[in-house]
Amino acid sequence: METCMTRWRALVGAALLALGMTGARPALAGRSCTDEPLKLSAVTQGLGLAERVVKQLDESGAQVVVLARSGQNLREYGLRYSHLGLAYKDGDTWRVLHKLNQCGSDQASIYREGIGDFFLDTPYEFVAGVLPLNTDVQQKLLPLLKNPAPVAGIHTRAYSMVAYPWAQTYQQSNQWAIETMAVALGAEQVSRESAQEWLKAHDYEPTELHLSTLTRLGARLTSANVSFDDHPNVLRFTGRIRTVTVDSVMAWLQRSGLGGPEWVVR
Numbered sequence: 455m456e457t458c459m460t461r462w463r464a465l466v467g468a469a470l471l472a473l474g475m476t477g478a479r480p481a482l483a484g485r486s487c488t489d490e491p492l493k494l495s496a497v498t499q500g501l502g503l504a505e506r507v508v509k510q511l512d513e514s515g516a517q518v519v520v521l522a523r524s525g526q527n528l529r530e531y532g533l534r535y536s537h538l539g540l541a542y543k544d545g546d547t548w549r550v551l552h553k554l555n556q557c558g559s560d561q562a563s564i565y566r567e568g569i570g571d572f573f574l575d576t577p578y579e580f581v582a583g584v585l586p587l588n589t590d591v592q593q594k595l596l597p598l599l600k601n602p603a604p605v606a607g608i609h610t611r612a613y614s615m616v617a618y619p620w621a622q623t624y625q626q627s628n629q630w631a632i633e634t635m636a637v638a639l640g641a642e643q644v645s646r647e648s649a650q651e652w653l654k655a656h657d658y659e660p661t662e663l664h665l666s667t668l669t670r671l672g673a674r675l676t677s678a679n680v681s682f683d684d685h686p687n688v689l690r691f692t693g694r695i696r697t698v699t700v701d702s703v704m705a706w707l708q709r710s711g712l713g714g715p716e717w718v719v720r
Contacts, residue, residue, distance in 0.1 A: 492576060499580045500573040507582050507719050508548055508569050511541070518542045518592040518599065520631070520713065521550055522583035522700045525575055531663055535583050535700035538628055539572060540635075542599040551599050553627040555613050560678045562613035562627070564602065582719040585704050591712050594638045607644045608633050614681040616697045619653075619660040622646045623684040629698040632658065632706075639712075658706045661699040 511519065519542075522535040539552030550572050555562045573580070587595065598605050614624035625633075625646070636649035636656075682690050689696060707713030 496576050497574065501570055503580045503582060504570040504573045507584065510717060510719055511548055514586060516586045518587050518595050520585040523573060523577050524579040524581055525577045527578045533699055533701050538631055538700045538703060540599055540631055542596055544600060551602065553630040555679050558679055560613055561611050564609055584717040584719060585707055585713045587713050591639065595635065598638050605634055605637050605644055608637055608646060608649060613679055615679050616695050618684040619696060619698050620650055621684040624681060626698060628700055628703055632698060632703055656710060659702060660696040661702045663695045665693050665695050
């Protein structure tokens, strides 16, 4: 997106800066390769949503929240949101640390960006889900979000949109976030295995998607960022695909008492 967005960036850069929303962003990260520029209406809606989110965050007194967006339409699977990041306050500015898949490839990286950038991806719906974390969780997470170097071992570049929650072959965006949280909150080691054991012990439950053989085959053949070979055969061959979704993360955080009620910002 940013490779063909020089004029738009010039147009909205001042607005982003004024809102404290600027941040480094990789070209085409988190979406498919396309030369189609953003429409002015999308920029306006994205920035408007970001401004409303920042206002509510500032008024809340929170330091760390889970921030979700509806980048894709997943309603046929009963899901509201497609992607989450860990948003934190750094001085007077809110930033988001999250994992993004690069240009529909099988690789991903961790990025830090502003709230405005987070909503400039032409989402399916301009709506934000915000889940404040309890005070203890915020205090433990905040230092690692400002300086994630100590938890670098949690990240796996190999990416699959439907990565199995209890394997380490691939890692999708939402999975990285909760594994990072697990390390901050008490996993014995800075490793994915240890983080996943902590999540199991604290009753995290992934979403189970029901996908036909044709759907799975088509996705694997046409999308580099979708793989199923890390799923147990007993689940995969019966079309039961378990993965980390935003909705399952929010439900778990509320159920466990690690987070509070969700705010929906439109």
